[in-house]
Amino acid sequence: MAVSNNLRTAYGTALVELGTKYPDVVALEADLGKSTQSVMFKAAFPERYFEMGIAEQNMTSTAAGLALSGKMPFINTFAVFASGRAYDQLRNSVCIPKLNVRICGSSSGLSDYGDGKTHQSIEDMSIMRAIPNMTVVCPADSIEVAKLMDCLHDYRGPVYIRINRNDLPLIYPEREEYHIGKVTKMRDGHDAAVFACGVMVSKALEAARELEREGISLRVLNVGTIKPLDREAVIEYAKGVRAIVTAEEHTIVGGLGSAIVEALRAERHAPVEFLGVKDCFGTSAENYDLILEKYGLTSKAIAESVRSLLVK
Amino acid sequence: MASKETVTRLSRIAYDLRENIVRMIGVGKAGHLGGSSSLAEIVTALYFEHMRYDRKNIRDPNRDRFVLSKGHAVLVQYAALIELGVIPREELTKVKTLNGMLQGHPDIDKTPGLEAVTGSLGQGLSIALGMALALRLDKSPARVFVVMGDGELSEGQLWEAAMAAPKYGIDNLVGFVDRNRIQATGPTKEIFDIPEIEEKWKAFGWNVLTIDGHDVVAVLGALEKAAQTKGKPTVIIANTVKGKGISFAENTAAFHNGIMSREQYDTALAEIEAARAALA
Structure with missing residues (x-):
């Protein structure tokens, strides 16, 4: 079966598959079902789909109640609302009791390029990462979305899933083993290492091809799970290189870059540069490429960061 | 209609709960005495008469659930669960201690018999709604009871849940509003007056009943x-x-x-004993 390049479509498809396999899977929506693609679940399992209206706080605690009575609820809304509007409900209703609630933070990062600041989640990973018991995942493409969703039913505790709104290149190796917590080596190299997540993984792979032409060899690591971070893997993959770049479609405050440096804190390691949104809100743009370019989230910016670190 | 014996038995248990609450707080330590004591009859009527609840099988999927949205009053739930033998009686003196199982607010990891984590106000009705939806999906006969405070009614999330429950035609969910008319820093009328509470719930699509919450027969x-x-x-x-x-x-x-002084503590226990004796 052809895999859609669109992560939301991949998510909706996988959610229906989970629902087919497991009768305890239920879904909740806050009137963004056409965007999050939770409507696919609604069509398949109307009795297990709860349209909660534009009321994210109630939706989140209701999911907690469903989980407390043996269901596995998937909350669906935009990442910015899932993590921000319902923060306290996630913290108290869901994370303290370690409930099996899955939170789909859809249209994450800058991927809702048209809607601007209020709808772009540049701090959701920092917020979600700070809550004890929360797992934070950020798939790089539709293949990874499918593999991730396949793991979710057996996984214990709350999981925040960051889903990009747009089509992204298919890059995750089909046959690669996947588990939550894995740092996947997408490409080996010995001069520099890029730790990336989400859309920035394919950008890093592009940068690697560009740098290869200049004789620079780039190791590309896909950090699909931001928390719990596989610290040993990060330390291992940071060894032997002269430069480390982290790349995320997210503020540089408290996200992937911070997590990587936290993991390396007791090690001698190469100098690190953070690529991400520089502690500011987003903006409206004509298309996804333009907004990524505005915030320096391109393959060229990754390549340039590697070059600058290597000449130091 | 409950028999005279039942009413006497329950009214006495309510004072047993009050005694437990006072003993749990003790002398010289802060504790939520007011909002716990106001719930004694309601919690007693639920746990000791109305609810489908087996103290020997507290994880039974078909048990009725009790969710305390006003989590700060958890002493009254501890008091009931101690009387039921679900929480060991020796925990009574270890409330809010590092090695005790009775936290300052409900924590389902630490304490047997609790159903949800509450304390950040306004979330309990939503949690109870989720439980009610899950039980209905499972065709379970179990029902969900949730207690809110009247001060708590200023939380917006609570009204989100109040809108959602009738949308789903949920009838295995019963809410209580503990209208004691005083919140943390003063009378609700002065702090944040919410007039026409009954009319508000009615307008949201609920069946609304008003009772004397200390009258066991009425509860x-x-x-x-x-x-x-x-x-x-x-x-x-x-x-x-x-x-x-x-x-x-x-x-x-x-x-x-x-915080109770030694004298207040002794007075409280003496008054509770006298009230209980009068019910015999």
Whole structure:
């Protein structure tokens, strides 16, 4: 079966598959079902789909109640609302009791390029990462979305899933083993290492091809799970290189870059540069490429960061 | 209609709960005496008469659930669970200690018999709604009871849940509003007055009953009416007295989370004993 390049479509498809396999899977929506693609679940399992209206706080605690009575609820809304509007409900209703609630933070990062600041989640990973018991995942493409969703039913505790709104290149190796917590080596190299997540993984792979032409060899690591971070893997993959770049479609405050440096804190390691949104809100743009370019989230910016670190 | 014996038995248990609450707080330590005592009859009627609840099988999927949205009053739930033998009695003196199982607010990891994590106000009705939806999906006969505070009604999330439950025609959910008319820092009328509470719930699509929350017969009667109401949820507005049964704590915000002196502690226990003896 052809895999859609669109992560939301991949998510909706996988959610229906989970629902087919497991009768305890239920879904909740806050009137963004056409965007999050939770409507696919609604069509398949109307009795297990709860349209909660534009009321994210109630939706989140209701999911907690469903989980407390043996269901596995998937909350669906935009990442910015899932993590921000319902923060306290996630913290108290869901994370303290370690409930099996899955939170789909859809249209994450800058991927809702048209809607601007209020709808772009540049701090959701920092917020979600700070809550004890929360797992934070950020798939790089539709293949990874499918593999991730396949793991979710057996996984214990709350999981925040960051889903990009747009089509992204298919890059995750089909046959690669996947588990939550894995740092996947997408490409080996010995001069520099890029730790990336989400859309920035394919950008890093592009940068690697560009740098290869200049004789620079780039190791590309896909950090699909931001928390719990596989610290040993990060330390291992940071060894032997002269430069480390982290790349995320997210503020540089408290996200992937911070997590990587936290993991390396007791090690001698190469100098690190953070690529991400520089502690500011987003903006409206004509298309996804333009907004990524505005915030320096391109393959060229990754390549340039590697070059600058290597000449130091 | 409950028998005279039942009413006497339950009224006495309510004072057992008050005694446990006072002992749990002890001398010289802060505790939520007022809002716990105001709930003694309601919690007693639920755990010791109305709810489908087996103390020997507290994880039974078909048990009725009790969710305390006003989590700061958890002492009254601890008090009941101690009387049921679900929580060991020796925990009574270890509330809010590092090695005890009774936390300052409900924590389902630490304490057997609790159903949800509450304390950040306004979330319990939503949690109860989720439980009710799950139980209905499973065709379980179990029902969910949730207690809110009247001060808590200013939380917006609570009204989100109040809108959502009738949308789903939920009738295995019963809410109580513990209308003791005093919140943390003063009378609700002065702090944040919410007029026409009954009319508000009615407008949101709920079956609304108003009772004296210290009258066991009235509490049981309302619960029976709620059980017979189909197609919509019921909320019982219970007029109560904050600090009920402990004269110095009645109708004052000072014992929302107050500290008892030795003398007050002894007075509280003596008053509770006298009230219980009068019921014999």
